[in-house]
Amino acid sequence: MxxxxxxxxxxxxxxxxxxxxxxxxxxxxxxxxxxxxxxxxxxxxxxxxxxxxxxxxxxxxxLVAGEPLGGRLSVAQEQGLAEAMRRLFAVAVPDGLAERANGPAVMRDKVHEWLAEDYDLTACQDAGLVLIAKDRAVDWLATVNLPDIVDPVIAIGDGNLDNVLWDGEVCRLIDWEEYGASDLAHEIADVVEHASSRLTRSLDVEALIAEFGLDGSQRARLEQHRALLACFWLMKMLPGNGGFVRNPAGSTEDQARHVLALLDQASWLSK
Known part of the structure; x- marks a missing residue:
């Protein structure tokens, strides 16, 4: 980035x-x-x-007190994260607020364009697996219908837990340069799919999602937005992109398997 x-x-x-x-x-x-x-x-x-x-x-x-969340989150830290997100999502969206940077209205088309490019995958540990995930992602992104904003919320615009400071009792949020309006499902997905926490399995994803009390239609949209953002991170971890060298060897394959699993889930929910 x-x-x-x-x-x-x-x-x-x-x-x-x-x-x-x-x-x-x-x-x-x-x-x-x-x-x-x-x-x-x-x-x-x-x-x-x-x-x-x-x-x-x-x-x-x-200056905000606390240290960035990192490593496997404790129950208290994860509850603190959920509470900070709920407080954020409860804030009224100002009239005329522009969509966050790389928000749901543009993200699908951008990721499709990026992933559809030709990549030399020979540096991957399992180029065949990565190619299968890449091709399936491109096909899915070309056909999936993702509504822009259904449940409008305020968005920080970056799911990196480095932007969440924990002081031992509560979480606070920093780095607002991508701020704007977004969709509830997209923003929850942005947190649980961010590579910095997903690759290290820092979150109890299902427990965190449960904190938001989503109904059936919101949960179905969440799975689609999770697949979208997982495809984005697969792109970032392809050879030639920054995530390939920043993350440990095998991360691209880990992300490829994750993308395939989420695409299976998203496809089943859309039937």
Whole structure:
């Protein structure tokens, strides 16, 4: 993932200076912090100031206590994560709020385009398995009908648990540069399918999903969005893409097996 910012901490203040902002990242983050300060106090950093340094936009915010979630989450940590997500999803979506970066309206077409490209899979441990998963994903993405937004929610826009800080009692959320409107199922899927936690089996996925009390239609949409995001991570872990070198050997094959299992589930639910 592209590096978008530098962070400096002084006392209880964080200065986030953007090195790229093509998708309006500073505006997204500032809008998120302002809205959440009113609607969900203490869920995210407090907005303090905006500035420009050396021609680069800066967002100044309060320092949030805690450490990023990592490793296998405890029951308390997973419940804290679920509570932070529920608080976020309970916040009213502002009128006219743009969709989050890479939201459900565009994600399917983007992933289909990326996965349909030719890749040299010879560096994979099991190129045959990866090719089967890639081809099935491309075929599924070409035909699946994913509604854009059914249950509108506020989205942080990044399911990486590095963005969730745990202080021993509660979780808070940081890094809002992809903030926007999204769909409930898509955002839950973004968390449970993020490679940084899925590859390490950090989450009790079914227990976390149960925390949201989804009905049957929401659960069916969740399975489709999980398959979509799993396909995205398969693409990221193909040779030539950053995830192939960042993750341990065998991760691409692990993701390929996961994609095939989710596509089987998504196809069964759509019948």
């Amino acid at each position: 592209a590096h978008t910012h530098d962070v400096t901490v002084g006392g209880d203040v964080v200065r986030k200076r953007y090195v790229s902002w093509d998708d309006g990242e500073p505006e997204r983050e500032w809008a998120a912090l302002q809205h959440l300060a009113l609607e969900a106090p203490d869920l995210a950093p407090s907005p303090l100031d905006r500035a420009v340094e050396d021609g680069r936009p800066v967002v100044v915010m309060s």
